[in-house]
Amino acid sequence: MGRTSTARERLLDSACELMHTRGYTAIGVAEICARADVRKGSFYHFFESKQSLTAEVVDTHWQAQRVAWRERLTGPGSALERLQRLIDWLVGAQREAWQVSGRVDGCLLGNLAVELSNQEPVVQQRLAAAFDEQAGLVHATLVEGAGDGSIAPAYADRATARAVVAHIEGAVLLAKLAGDLSSLDDLWPHVRRLVGSDPLPGDLSR
Amino acid sequence: MGRTSTARERLLDSACELMHTRGYTAIGVAEICARADVRKGSFYHFFESKQSLTAEVVDTHWQAQRVAWRERLTGPGSALERLQRLIDWLVGAQREAWQVSGRVDGCLLGNLAVELSNQEPVVQQRLAAAFDEQAGLVHATLVEGAGDGSIAPAYADRATARAVVAHIEGAVLLAKLAGDLSSLDDLWPHVRRLVGSDPLPGDLSR
Incomplete structure (x- = not known):
């Protein structure tokens, strides 16, 4: 009973873990079911297809992430400090x-965005919505920064927010390729440049 | 005779085109052979595996790209202008x-980096080498910029060069996800911030 009632969550969790490591195409329904300890017949009771499961994986993952993003981007400190809190957490x-x-x-x-952008429109739409929300959360923080004086108003635009999100993705891509996270030590200093709050040259230790 | 002698190149070209659109895992040897009009038996005369073919696809693609990167990053103009030429070309x-x-x-x-970083060590190494070379080419340009006065010396470091490469990848990822290239209009202004050559706030039209 307990196992059955959690079968749906186990399928989502298993798909999330497997796809995070090996991507969408490489993972089949049989492997997701085996890891979740759910019979293949039951899979289609919960999900129409691997595609619809993946759309839910994206939603579930982003819902949890969104809470974390909001926690870091609100609370005490200037908007710039809160943006740093987000980057440090990531x-x-x-x-x-x-x-x-x-x-x-x-x-x-x-x-998933790289793998599925041109392949699976339903998943692509969920991913695009998640990244739009990320840019929206950063944009709101930049606007607050223009208000509290921690961000110059000229940098409190949507395009800058989008650039911050893009930069996070690109930096994580290179760290993943290198199998080495040390380059992410530079992520905050570089995001800081994008939002126009770079310390003066020669004072980069700040 | 003519067809046979170009079979290897046709296999490389076909794999490159198919993988660019749909990735590595989704493409099989049979489909590559069909598109290249090469019999499957002949495939293994030229390549040991799909993995070794893909390693060559990466090398071939980057060799052509490297020529284009070098062309833009050398020649007339300040280092900053040459960096802009690269971004405009990309x-x-x-x-x-x-x-x-x-x-x-x-x-x-x-x-391929996103899809294969944890999956195919041979391809991963070629990809890592290509991105290292990209960062190296940008770094050399930043150092020249510190010499010609177009880049502040504090920004002429390897980490900044890597950040430029990361930013390009992240911006292209988001454009791909949106199916819309218009956000790339901001790529140069944002790269310019990363290399510390942002026009003064309030003068963003420069």
Whole structure:
């Protein structure tokens, strides 16, 4: 009873873990079911297809992430400090995952975005919505920064917010490729340049 | 005779085109052979495996790209102007590909990096080498910029060069996900911030 009632969640969790490491195409329904300890027949009771399961994986993952993003981007401190809190948390999450698995699996949403943008329109739409929300959360913080004086108003635009999200994805991509997270030490200093809050040259230690 | 002698190149070209659109895992040897009009038996005369073919696809693609990167990053103009020439060319190449296919397929090397970093060590090494070379070419340009006065010396470091490469990849990822290249209009202004050559706030039109 307990197992049956959690079968749906186990399928979502298993798909999330497997796809985070090896992507969408490489993972089949049979492997997801085996890892979740759910019979293949039951899979189609819960999900129409691997595609619809993946759309839910994206939603579930982003819903949890969204809470974490909001927590970091609100609360005490200037908007710039809160943006730094987000970046520190993202880098810390990559480190924690590395400590568990010994691999750099990168960003599940970014991985699926690269693999599925031209392949699976339903999943693509969910991913695009998640990244739009990320840019929206950063944009709101930049606007707050223009208000509290921690961000110059000229940088509190949507395009800059999108650039911050893009930069996170690109930096994680290169760290994943290198199998080495040390380059992410530079993520905050570089994001800071994008939002126009770079310390003066020659004072880069700040 | 003519067809036979070009079979190897046709296999490489076909794999490159198919993988650029749909990735590595989704493409099988049979489909590559069909598109190249080469019998499957002949495939293994030229390549040991799909993995070794893909390693050569990466090398071949990057060798052609490297020539283009070098052309833009050398020649007349300040180092900053040459860096802009590279970015303009990269964005233009995405637009040309879009005009041909109606899709945003993004960056072949970045796509394969996301998909294969933890899966195929031989391909991963070639990809890592290509991105290291990209960072090296940008770094050399930044150092020249510190010499010609177009880049502040504090920004002429390897980490900044790597950040430029990461930013290109992240921006292309988001454009691919959106199926829309218009956000790449901001790529140069944002790269310019990363290399510390942002126009003063309030003068963003420069």
